[in-house]
Amino acid sequence: MMGPEIASGFDSPPEREEMESLALSDASASAYRSAMSSIPASISASSDGDPLLAPPPTLHFPISSSASGHGGNPATSTASSFLDPPSYADVVFSPFDSHNGHGGCGSGADNGSLLRSDSSPRSARAAKSDYIKISVSNPHKEQETANSLVPGGGTYFTYLITTRMRAGFAANGDGESEPVEFGVRRRFRDVVTLSDRLAEAYRGFFIPPRPDKSVVESQVLQKNEFVEQRRSALEKYLWRLAEHPVIGKSDEFRVFLQAKGKLPLPTTTDVASRMLDGAVRLPKQLFGEGAAAQVVPQEVVQPAKGGRDLLRIFKELKQAVTNEWGGVKPLLVEEDKEFLEKKEKMQDLEQQLSSASQQAEVLVNAQQSIGETMGEIGLAFIKLTKFETEEAVYSSQRIRAADTKNVATAAVKASRLYRELNAQTVKHLDTLHEHLGLMLAVNSAFSERTSALLTVQTLMSDLATLNTRVDKLEAASSKIFGGDRSRLHKIEELRETIRVTEDAKGCAIREYERIKENNRNELNRLDQERKDDFLSMLKGFVINQVIDSSIHILAHLEQVAYSEKLANVWATVAEDTSNYVRGNS
């Protein structure tokens, strides 16, 4: 609204455009987090990598244009700001434009050649995965088929998930040379199912955390905004899954991405039905000592779930309490010293990550506000210039107006630079955020390990109890010559239980060992990935700052150059007014 009014004071149309973009930046004072979450993963994953592999991330979702409207999408917003040629595309400024035009933040300036030699680890990882494209697009509103109890709650969104696999990795894998593309429609609930299935099947792995269900946001946010946020979060999530060396190749993931129609993965029974299920079986478990108490070997590989095997939960809880309070050393303890150290280190890391991420947020905010204020000061000077130009009576006023205009232009320019820098900074420091998210996965993998250990411990103490009982019974029956029929029968029964429990124990130990192994591998993998990610983050962040600063310098060199011009003007004025000016300033 201000744009036209002020721009009218100037002869050149570029001013107007600049003013508008400035006002736009004011309106889009979006928070760091929201800005972060709306960066499509594909950008961060690919934009600094091989341009051939990287799909243009903004092409396949229509909403992106609206997202860039409120500054949420740095890629588009920077792109648009690079495009405008006006008065700023002057000699000093153009090198920056052209460098950035080549794509990627890493390729600008003189150090570009150094950087291009080693590509980003993320894109390298992405290149190792079977997928060359994953995109989530076309959110579509659908009606719930089943009658919903809540009025108005019967609608949901489905998203089109398009994937292209590397040649030779397609579903049937019969050596097609063409990359195969799949497109499926999934709703958020399906993603929840996928993540649940993965959590069950890949215990001990660091499974990238799923986006939140965010019930609150769905109520608070504008529908479009919410859907867009979720869309980009999903895309990011799927990319992370695809980049995981094991998860990315898993059947579950493949089925999720490729199976047409309804998701064929079995939905895990939800908590309510599990509870019911458990309640039905509860009496049997409590009273019938026999069969129900036996633990089915294949079930021990799963952590105890609410309801279904309440008894096991009780038992394991008791075991946990004994471990904690009883002072009785359990039969099997966590003795992997390396692991314990690692775990402690991870906890430390998590803490530092969270504080670093927090500080990064503060930094980004500070950077944003300095840019904004710079813009506002530019605006104030522009207004002042206009005013002075209109009211000028004396030549000194006109000179001042011209000076002020130069400062105003420089300030606005600097403001824009700050904005661009900030968008880039957000992108790079997002790595911190992402790894903080991964820590969640690490923690859950560790707790899987703990619970597996607990299962083993419980089974072992069960066995011990059973063995003592058998011993007692045998001792008692041996006193009666010829044997006690019922006791012998009982012993047989117990022996049977012991056998089953032994099986279960073996199973549980194997599971535990498997998880341990997974933990170890995953830790190593994560360490390596984190190193790579951090390195590229640092590099990106720093180069960004360097490039930006050098542009800054360019902009300011001009400013200084002009300032010197201004100083000359000042000097002539000083001459005219003899010592007066010098003495006073």
Place this chain on the structure above:
Amino acid sequence: MSALGGGGGALRNASTALAISSTESFAGTPSCHTKRVRRPPGSFYWLHAVTPAPPLDTTTLKQLVFVSDYAESMIPPEIGPPKSSSQSPRSPSGAPFLSISVTDPVKLGNGVQAYISYRVITKTNLPEFQGPEKIVIRRYSDFVWLHDKLADKYKGIFIPPLPEKSAVEKFRFSAEFIEMRRQALDIFVNRIASHPELKQSEDLKTFLEEDEEAMERIRSFETGIFKKPADLLQMFKDVQTKVTDVVLGKEKPVEETDPEYEKLKHYIFGLEDHLTETQKQAVRLVKRHRELGQSLSEFGKAIKLLGACEGDSLGKVFAELGSKSELLSIKLQKEAHNLLMNFEEPLKDYVRCVQSIKDSFSHRANAFRLHCELTETTKLKEINLEKLNLMRSDKTREAEIEYRELKAESEEATRRFETIIKRMNEEIVRFQEQKTAEMGLAFHLFAKGQAKLANDIADAWRSVLTKIEAYSLSSGHD
């Protein structure tokens, strides 16, 4: 009263000794202005840590002195106030010069009575002055006295503005506030000293040369007995005319309708709005620099800790980034200070100057009103006199004397009014030129500071970049 004045003077003399001794502790330079102390960047924080002024002792004194020469060192020598450097070469040539510096703010007194005193050093070769160099101790109210005297005597001249009283008691003795005020006072006296008319003022001489006791006497006498009632009288008069205007049904108090003057007024009021807005933004910009600096330092610390988790050489890269962030944070704080002194303060001064122009508007309006009234009454008297002349009344003689007096008074008022107009016309040209020059300098320093900051930032990050490159090369070989 004299006993009181004497007591005050003694106190001040003591402070002189203190101030001098504190300057002498820095290698015995007579004026700390000539000395540029390069101190480690870390001490900047320390300076700000003293903000709530502790009880006066020698260390605080030193700090205050430090502050003043610190700020001095912020200004690049080639464009800084060339007080000593550019004036002294001129002195041998014999060209008349008058240069004043306000230095060494020192806190005196305690509690509510506490105030800051400054050393005012005059260097001149003008014959009217006592000697080539004179040092006196002055406090803020002395400056106020000078300002008010000049404003009273030189109506129509835009009297250089004074820095305002601190609105917030808490900041009254903060190092930064003191330094800002010192700088503003320095500008104030030097503007007077370089003004063609004001520099000839007797009051300026009094201010620069009287000893402390005499100064205090004059000030308390004039502010206590003479000045205030005059003000009150004027206020009564204003109210009276307003009331009579309303009662007699005069549409409006008489005002000038000169279109050029109208335009000027419109300009000044508009300018004030724009400048206030700009200055507000400049204040924010300073604040933003501080905030960015603060967050960079916190970020640096967090990054260092994170790097410690990583261990090995990557950890070192993190540490490098962290320490550079902290370094830049200091640079940002410095730049914030630089901005405050060289960009925001000139803008604020601009606003103050506009205020002083507005003051002269009201002087002009008063003079105009008086001129109109007297002209009108003179006319009435003249008619009256003619009537009396025709009637050959006895009162003719009396009336004629009265008429003559009134006429003289009226002519005096007209002349005064015309002087004001003439002065203002000259002053506005001077004002515009001066502001063009001053803003030019402020813009220059602003641009230069920003450019330097950007350079520093680029340098710091570039050095981190070389570390990163080295690391990725070495890890690539592993």
